[in-house]
Amino acid sequence: MKQLLYENAKDFSPRKVSAELAVRILNRNGIQVNKENAQIILDFLYRIAQTFKTQHKDNSCKPEPIKEIEPLESAFLLGPMY
Numbered sequence: 788m789k790q791l792l793y794e795n796a797k798d799f800s801p802r803k804v805s806a807e808l809a810v811r812i813l814n815r816n817g818i819q820v821n822k823e824n825a826q827i828i829l830d831f832l833y834r835i836a837q838t839f840k841t842q843h844k845d846n847s848c849k850p851e852p853i854k855e856i857e858p859l860e861s862a863f864l865l866g867p868m869y
Contacts, residue, residue, distance in 0.1 A: 802829070802833065804829060806822045806823075806825045806826040806829060807822065807825075809825040809826075809828065809829050810822055810825045813825065813828075
């Protein structure tokens, strides 16, 4: 069943991160996974990357303009200054 869920994830460009490398990287950062779970995580990340790439290419994902953040001037919000 898992193969059916993730078979389309293999249609992307050649992968540069193997499941073994993903396991080592995740383990190094305190996340314990086996090779099968690492492959599922990689499939998910590649799918997200492909979706972003497709949307960005089609300009259907337009980022909002960056707005400047106004500094807080209210002493009530900032609390007492010591």
